[in-house]
Every structure is written in structure tokens, then in C-alpha cells.
Amino acid sequence: MHVRFGYVAMSVNVANASPSKTMTATQFEKLADREAALRKLERLAMENLHNTLRLLRHNRAYDIHVFRFSSKLVPLATHPITEGWDPFPRLSESFRELGEYALRNGMRTSFHPDHFTVLTTPREEVLRVSLLDLAHQVRMLEAMGLGAESKCNIHIGGTYGNKETALERFRSRFVELPDSIRNRLTLENDDKTYTALETLRFAEEIGVPMVLDLHHHQVNPGDGEAAAELWPRIQATWNGTGLPPKIHVSSPKNEKDIRAHADFVEPAPLVSFLRSIASQTPALDIMIEAKQKDSALFRLMKDLEGMDGFRTTDGASVEVNG
DNA sequence: ACCTGTCAAGTCTGG
DNA sequence: CCAGACTTGACAGGT
Numbered sequence: 001m002h003v004r005f006g007y008v009a010m011s012v013n014v015a016n017a018s019p020s021k022t023m024t025a026t027q028f029e030k031l032a033d034r035e036a037a038l039r040k041l042e043r044l045a046m047e048n049l050h051n052t053l054r055l056l057r058h059n060r061a062y063d064i065h066v067f068r069f070s071s072k073l074v075p076l077a078t079h080p081i082t083e084g085w086d087p088f089p090r091l092s093e094s095f096r097e098l099g100e101y102a103l104r105n106g107m108r109t110s111f112h113p114d115h116f117t118v119l120t121t122p123r124e125e126v127l128r129v130s131l132l133d134l135a136h137q138v139r140m141l142e143a144m145g146l147g148a149e150s151k152c153n154i155h156i157g158g159t160y161g162n163k164e165t166a167l168e169r170f171r172s173r174f175v176e177l178p179d180s181i182r183n184r185l186t187l188e189n190d191d192k193t194y195t196a197l198e199t200l201r202f203a204e205e206i207g208v209p210m211v212l213d214l215h216h217h218q219v220n221p222g223d224g225e226a227a228a229e230l231w232p233r234i235q236a237t238w239n240g241t242g243l244p245p246k247i248h249v250s251s252p253k254n255e256k257d258i259r260a261h262a263d264f265v266e267p268a269p270l271v272s273f274l275r276s277i278a279s280q281t282p283a284l285d286i287m288i289e290a291k292q293k294d295s296a297l298f299r300l301m302k303d304l305e306g307m308d309g310f311r312t313t314d315g316a317s318v319e320v321n322g
Numbered sequence: 323a324c325c326t327g328t329c330a331a332g333t334c335t336g337g
Numbered sequence: 338c339c340a341g342a343c344t345t346g347a348c349a350g351g352t
Binding site: 024026076079114115118121123126129158159160193 | 332
């Protein structure tokens with residue numbers, strides 16, 4: 001099994017390379033000249049895109065082929081305060097350059113809209129802005145020239161006292177989505193509400209790939225099905241996408257705060273999971289969600305080096321014996 | 323240079 | 338019906 005590792009949005013090793021620089025709505029409002037304020041937002045966005053390109057160059061240098069873009073590349077993009085603003089014309093060259101670099105170097109990229117994006121919500125206004133946000137993220141991927149292999153990964157959402165009616169709302173909204181958005185979605189089990197099994201069943205039903213988060217499964221295991229038991233079905237949700245399945249990996253911050261992410265990744269649980277699925281899984285991509293970002297990735301690679309059945313193939317991937 | 327409170331956004335719980 | 342917790346990087350405004 002060939003396993004590639006990646007990390008989320010920003011590096012702790014590349015200095016001054018934030019991809020999420022922003023301006024508060026209050027500051028935006030204070031500027032008397034709205035056009036000048038919008039130009040300032042565009043300059044911030046351009047910096048974010050430039051810094052993201054620097055991160056991709058860093059990734060290439062360290063053989064990292066899996067990466068999640070910051071969801072805040074364009075500040076205040078869908079905020080009501082910027083209503084009527086279209087940032088894309090002035091950013092098209094920066095977006096294009098970024099996507100071209102990712103494509104040329106065989107990088108798997110994605111977005112993960114924040115937890116404000118909820119398709120189960122009973123509130124019309126929340127749904128409206130959720131769809132707006134999804135559309136914005138898809139438009140960024142399109143501006144980068146990236147195809148449907150670049151996904152937008154979301155959680156199912158809340159329950160509002162009744163999981164079945166919540167899922168019903170998700171279903172009816174899902175089928176109404178434009179193809180351009182629907183084809184990009186993946187579903188991830190969360191740490192409180194929808195377990196891995198529930199997410200899997202729903203992903204199978206509506207026909208989207210599922211991203212398994214091992215840490216979420218650990219803190220929200222449902223009836224305790226082992227991740228490895230669910231794996232064949234989870235893997236099957238990726239059939240026909242042309243992509244290896246993807247999982248998220250992180251470790252609890254401490255015993256008291258088990259949901260929060262630790263600085264680094266504890267290798268043991270991951271190693272045992274990988275060993276148990278290696279024989280049935282040709283390829284896998286792993287997103288590391290740790291506070292120390294790419295440093296956590298580098299440390300994990302060191303930890304895996306020389307482990308029984310593991311062979312490091314480059315700076316950010318390993319071969320695991322089945 | 324460094325510190326602290328605040329920030330667009332949702333949901334859930336408890337009062 | 339409302340306040341607070343959850344969570345997070347970065348701003349804003351202060352020393």
C-alpha cells in the first residue's frame with residue numbers, strides 16, 4: 001500500500017507565509033472609500049494566494065503531495081458587507097498560477113469549509129449562506145483550473161433533536177445542488193454528532209466519497225465498530241473517483257481535552273490501522289491535522305521509518321506491507 | 323517586541 | 338429566550 005502524507009493550510013517552517021491574512025468587518029466599514037477598501041481586500045487575497053504558492057513550493061521540495069487550502073484565502077468573501085463585490089477578475093491570474101503549480105506537480109488539494117456550512121439546518125438563512133460559501137469554494141477551485149478531483153470536504157451537520165429529519169433536509173438539498181458543487185463534495189464523520197458508521201451509511205446512500213477521521217472516530221465511536229471493520233465500505237465510496245481514499249489523522253491534546261488536536265501525531269494507533277488495511281488497499285492519502293502542521297508530518301515520517309512492514313519511499317510517503 | 327481581548331459565520335446545553 | 342462553551346489564526350489596540 002502506497003501512503004502519501006499531507007497537512008493543512010499553513011506551515012510552521014516557512015516564515016511569514018500566512019494564507020489567511022484578513023481584515024475585520026469593522027475595519028472595512030471604517031474606510032470611507034468603499035472601492036479602496038475592496039482593493040485592499042483584493043491585495044490581502046493576492047498575498048494569501050502568493051503565500052499559498054510558496055507553501056506548495058515548500059511542499060514540492062519535501063515531496064508532500066497532499067494539501068488543504070485555507071478556507072480564508074479571500075477575506076470577507078461571502079460576508080454581507082462585501083455584497084456585490086466580485087474579487088475573481090482581479091485574482092484570476094493568481095488563482096490560475098496556483099492551480100497550475102498544483103497540477104503540474106501532481107498534488108492532491110482540497111477545501112474544508114468551516115463548521116458554519118451546514119446543509120442539515122432548519123434555518124433558511126443559514127442554508128443560504130452555507131450554499132454561498134460552498135459556491136465560493138468551488139469557484140476558487142475552478143479559478144485554479146482544478147477538476148472535480150479537488151474536493152470540498154464537509155460534515156453532515158447538526159441534529160436539531162431529530163437525526164432522521166435532519167438527514168432528510170440534507171438529502172433534499174443535496175439533490176438540488178448544482179452538479180458543479182455536488183460533484184465536489186465529500187463527507188467526514190465528526191467528533192460529536194454523526195459517527196463513522198452513520199456518515200458511511202449516508203455517504204453510500206447519496207453517493208459521495210467518505211473521508212474517515214480516525215481521531216473523530218476515537219472520540220465519537222458510536223457502537224464501537226472498529227475503523228478497520230468499516231474500511232472496505234469506506235474505501236468503496238471512492239470507487240470511480242480516480243482518487244485514492246483519504247483519511248484524517250490527529251491525536252488528542254491530553255486526557256482532559258480529548259477532542260482538541262495535539263501538537264504532534266501519536267504513531268501507534270495509526271500504524272495499527274494501516275497494518276490492518278494494507279493488504280486490501282493499494283493507495284491511501286493521509287491528512288495530518290496537528291498543531292505543528294508540517295513539523296508534525298516530518299516527525300511522523302521519522303517515527304514510521306524502520307518500523308516493521310514500513311518502507312519510506314520519499315520525504316512524505318511510505319510503502320506499507322500487506 | 324510583546325500581550326490580550328476580539329472577531330462573520332452555527333449548534334448545543336443549561337438556565 | 339438568552340448566555341456561554343466550543344475552537345482558531347490573526348487582527349487591533351494597547352503597553
